Amino acid sequence: MISVAPMMDWTDRHCRVLHRLLSRHVRLYTEMVTADAVIHGNRHRLLGFSPIEHPVALQLGGSDPKKLAEAARIGGDLGYDEINLNAGCPSDRVQSGCFGAILMRTPELAAECAAAMRAASPVPVTVKCRIGVDEQDPKEALPAFVDACAAAGITSFAVHARKAWLSGLSPAHNREIPPLDYPLVYELKHARPELTIIVNGGITSLDATEQHLSFVDGVMLGRAAYQTPTILADIDRRFFDRSDAGVERAVEVYMNYIAERLEQGVPLNAMTKHMLGLFQGQRGARLFRRHLSENATRKGAGISVLQDALSFIEAPHPAAAPALFVLDQMQG
Numbered sequence: 001m002i003s004v005a006p007m008m009d010w011t012d013r014h015c016r017v018l019h020r021l022l023s024r025h026v027r028l029y030t031e032m033v034t035a036d037a038v039i040h041g042n043r044h045r046l047l048g049f050s051p052i053e054h055p056v057a058l059q060l061g062g063s064d065p066k067k068l069a070e071a072a073r074i075g076g077d078l079g080y081d082e083i084n085l086n087a088g089c090p091s092d093r094v095q096s097g098c099f100g101a102i103l104m105r106t107p108e109l110a111a112e113c114a115a116a117m118r119a120a121s122p123v124p125v126t127v128k129c130r131i132g133v134d135e136q137d138p139k140e141a142l143p144a145f146v147d148a149c150a151a152a153g154i155t156s157f158a159v160h161a162r163k164a165w166l167s168g169l170s171p172a173h174n175r176e177i178p179p180l181d182y183p184l185v186y187e188l189k190h191a192r193p194e195l196t197i198i199v200n201g202g203i204t205s206l207d208a209t210e211q212h213l214s215f216v217d218g219v220m221l222g223r224a225a226y227q228t229p230t231i232l233a234d235i236d237r238r239f240f241d242r243s244d245a246g247v248e249r250a251v252e253v254y255m256n257y258i259a260e261r262l263e264q265g266v267p268l269n270a271m272t273k274h275m276l277g278l279f280q281g282q283r284g285a286r287l288f289r290r291h292l293s294e295n296a297t298r299k300g301a302g303i304s305v306l307q308d309a310l311s312f313i314e315a316p317h318p319a320a321a322p323a324l325f326v327l328d329q330m331q332g
Contacts, residue, residue: 001218002209002235003027004225005200006059006084015274016053017257019225021250023232025240028056032086035062038071047078057082059128061089063099063109065116072121083121085114087129090164101164104133104141107148115152128158131184133166138184146188146195156196158220159185186215206231206238227277247278259303269296272306279313287312
C-alpha cells in the first residue's frame with residue numbers, strides 16, 4: 001500500500017483530485033478535521049469530495065470518544081473508505097485541544113477513542129501516530145500505544161518514524177529535526193505480523209519506498225508527494241504497471257475540473273497552487289510557477305492564466321481537452 005499523508009493546508013479536495021489523476025492506486029487522505037467541526041460545521045465545505053478520489057480516507061482529530069464516534073459515523077455515511085484517528089500532529093493548536101500527538105501520552109484514552117469510533121463507523125478505522133513524544137522512550141512508548149489501540153480492535157497503523165516534541169519545536173521543525181528511526185517501525189511489524197504497519201516520514205524517492213516495502217506493509221509519502229507530485233504517476237508505472245499514468249493527461253483533465261469549479265465560484269489559486277511542483281526539472285518550470293504565483297491570485301483570474309503558464313513548459317500540453325467521461329465521476 002502506498003498513500004499520500006494527510007497534510008494541513010495542503011491535501012484539500014482540489015489537491016486530492018489532482019493527485020488521483022496522477023495515480024489511480026495511491027490512497028488519499030484529507031487534511032485533519034476536528035470531530036467538533038464535523039459535527040457542527042459546514043459539512044459540504046469541510047468534508048465534500050469528488051467520487052474520483054476513491055480510495056480516500058477522512059482523518060479526524062479529537063480526544064472525546066463520543067464526539068469522535070459521531071464524527072466517524074458521519075464520515076462513513078458520507079462515503080469515505082476509511083476513518084483515521086490523528087495521534088501524530090504536534091502543533092500548539094492541536095495540543096490545546098488535547099489531541100494529536102499528545103494522545104501518545106495516554107494510550108488508554110486513545111484506545112477508548114478508537115473503540116468508540118470502530119463501534120460507530122461503517123468503514124475501517126485506523127490510527128496515525130509518532131514513535132513517541134518528548135521524554136518518552138520510543139522503544140517502550142510505540143509498542144505500548146499500538147498494543148492499547150490494537151486491543152480496541154485497530155489493525156492498521158501509519159507510523160511517522162520520528163518523535164514529536166510538544167514544546168520547543170515548531171510543527172515544521174518536528175518534521176525535520178527529531179531523528180528518523182525506521183528500524184523501530186520495522187521491529188514493530190516483525191513483532192506484530194498480524195497488524196498492518198505503514199511507515200511515514202522523510203521518504204523522498206521510489207527507491208526508498210521499495211526498500212521500506214521489504215519490511216512493512218505500506219509507505220505513506222508526505223511532502224515528496226506534494227512538492228514533486230509527478231512521483232505519483234511514477235508510482236503507478238513502477239509498482240502497478242500502469243502505462244496510462246502521466247502528467248499531461250492529468251493536466252488535461254484537471255483543467256476541465258478547474259473550468260467547472262471556476263463557474264461555481266472557486267478561486268483559481270485554490271486549485272492551481274497544488275500544481276506548482278508539477279514540472280520540476282523541466283525547462284520553463286520556473287516561469288510556470290512564477291506566472292501562476294503572480295496571476296492566479298488576482299480577482300477574476302480565469303483558466304487563461306493557467307493556459308499561459310503552461311505555455312512556458314517546453315512540451316506539448318492540452319489547452320482544454322474534453323475528457324468529460326472522467327469529469328462525470330467528479331460531481332459531488
